[in-house]
Amino acid sequence: MDFTGKTVWITGASSGIGAGLATGFARAGARLVLSGRRVEALQEVAGRCQGDAMLLPFEATELDALPDIVAEAERRTGGIDILVNNAGISQRSLALDTDFEVYRRVMEVDFFAPLRLTQLVLPAMVARRSGAIVNIASVAGKVGSPLRTGYCAAKHALVGYSDALRAEIAQYGLTVHVVTPGFVATQIAANALLGDGQVNGPGDDPVNAGISTDEAATQIIDALAGDTPEIPVGRPGAPEMQLLKFPRENPVALYDIMAGMAPKVAR
Template structure:
């Protein structure tokens, strides 16, 4: 399938994977909605993309702005074809040292915010009978990784939400993708929260030597176009870990078939 002419909304679009996604979708002929908190950085990405862009800065954890943002995007685009939930924040601290507020912040950004935006966009996609929703997770959403307990909890959680959502909406013409990057050359480590909630400020060698963001998103778009539901974008040991925890397509098919076989009707009937 082609993304040409489709309205693609990307959160966390001001840098890293989000900015690379914007460039890739622009090259594919998509119409872009670019969201994040840094207006100047979003404007710079929009300039790189050229073409048809709506720059829409907002804080993803502010639920009061979600509905107006969705209305603005729908009015501009005529309907959202692709939602990429990319905004997120990572962690570098041992659980025993980490203040609970760090868990609250990371779960709010990485789990609850993408759920809130997806829930707001979902009715329009269902009404149109088409649409794609992608969650940018992490290999840490497949395998528990030290010093990332909050991050893993949120990323495992968003994967579960997406899997269940896919089972509910696949028969309605919607596609839901879980994307699991390994180490990609971004500022994810520099921006990660430490035990007291402060920004780490330094990178990891494995991140600095990771996959180029443009190469990573090229695979993401290709696999999305092919209808892949779990997209693992990693190399070496990270790829091996992700593949070892990959959900078999047969299982995803079986779960998705529950809906077409009248699962909801049976559940409601049994509850009477």
């Protein structure tokens, strides 16, 4: 896949992996559409990009507004070549302590929002017989991790949707790519929702010791250049990356590992 002159639309582009991807795609010669909620942060990211960057801020879960947003993006760019669904939110709470509204929020941000945006972008891609959908999932989309029941559910759903969509639209020359990051040093843990819907806040979390967002972006873009359908992202040999082999090779061992990691709470 060649990115020169291609229009790449990145959601969640104001920080983290999204910001890393913005600068990485810009270096590769792409034209950018950067979306997120924080306009000033998007402007700062655009300022680091060497190339053409259009800002299109919006709230990912405002699903009724998305048709007009997509129409504006296509009108201003002439068409989206690559959609990167990166916006997301995580969770840090036991299932027994999690309000239903937290599950709803995580599913809306991490699954329904990218699904709806993809649904709206696809018709033009199909008409052109060209385009790529890149869905940023997680190792948690392959493995059931404690304290993340909602996050795992949403990312598993995103992986399943992506795999089925890939099978359906390959006939039109389109590709679907699933990215499964392990630990990347972002604010995802600090911004995660607790069981009552409050924000987790800064603290000690394994994700903080992950690879840099620039390294994550490099791994993703290099794999996309090779048209890789599923892209694991993380430090080679890291424990969380090793978990990806267990669902097929030894699921029972995986269940035992995860159970051992779960907080032990007397009730």
